[in-house]
Amino acid sequence: MAPEIYLKLGYGMAADWWALGITIYVMLLYELPFNNKDPVEQMKSILYDDIIFPEDLSEDACTLIQELLEKDPEFRLGSGDAGAEMIKEHPFFKDMDWDHLLQRRITAPYVLGNEDLESQENPGCQAPALPPTAARIPSELQEAFRGF
Template sequence: MEYLPGGDLCHLLEHQGAFEESKAMFYTACVVLGLEELHRNNIVHRDLKLENLMVDVHGYLKIVDFGLSKDGFRNGDRSKTRCGTNCYMAPEIIDEMAYSRAVDWWALGVVLYVMLMFQFPFDAEDDMELFESIRNDKPALTEELSEEAQCLILRLLEKNPCHRLGSSETGAEEVKAHEFFEDIDWEEFLEREQMPPFKPDVSGLTESTRQSECQAWGLMPPAEAISAQAQALFEGFDYSAE
């Protein structure tokens, strides 16, 4: 795994507080493109959360931790495996119903809400109350948020997965077309030509320093390189072992 000096979004929020909409828009756009790539490759993440969104050396987000992801999951496929992090779980996962890739878009709605509101949309004293809130409550929004931001949050946190933004056959294209992203040039974004709101300072880090940091976190290189055939399966993703 490459060195990601910006840390995760949870860490960034703890230090900076709620993000301005322009900043939240940038990071949300990063995740939209990441989910688009995953879903295009028939992968559902199922554990999208602030801690699994890390800032790379260029200031862009990377989706990490595929421990709960499921591959071979095509558009229209369903699963009943209950997994994920409680605060980010979609209602259909909680109720152990057959769910689709729309669960990733729900989790993105939670991420966006926390970035803008600095609190979770559904919260409670215990898990039972939390799940009841996720099933039944409408997330509280402030008038300080733009109509576009409020609309996107509510469309992503739609209880009915069939009506949730991103659940249609067009998937990510439906999300990208939302008015919240009106100022985003998606082609420029893919080419990383958009200026990130925060870029980690790595001027004092040498390559050996980066390697020692990774080793300190237990990120040791594999004993043997995997075959080129196996490595090809991961082309286009942020993790590779060579």
């Protein structure tokens, strides 16, 4: 949860930008930035601790995450009047063509196929702090997801 929720300051769009920062962190590093089994210690970590990044994570990725996980919601990336446009203009996304993305004219750099799953003893990467990977969807049901 975003710090402002713990502090009972209310929930606004800034809390969603916080969630985006957490999501990007997990996608890049396969772990949570604030991870403590004790809920009180977890809350204290969210409220007061700085994020530690590995040295090999790009500067653009680090600044994007830091700005999305700004503790003060008024200064969090995306919280200004420009909203999502502030995030889209971040250097991390310098090569992103947002119009092509919206029109679904961008191909994912890697698409995991059934042959990839079958060739791996333990398919996919799984962050230790995340729930286990869901069971594979039968091919007859996968058609419902075509185009996603």
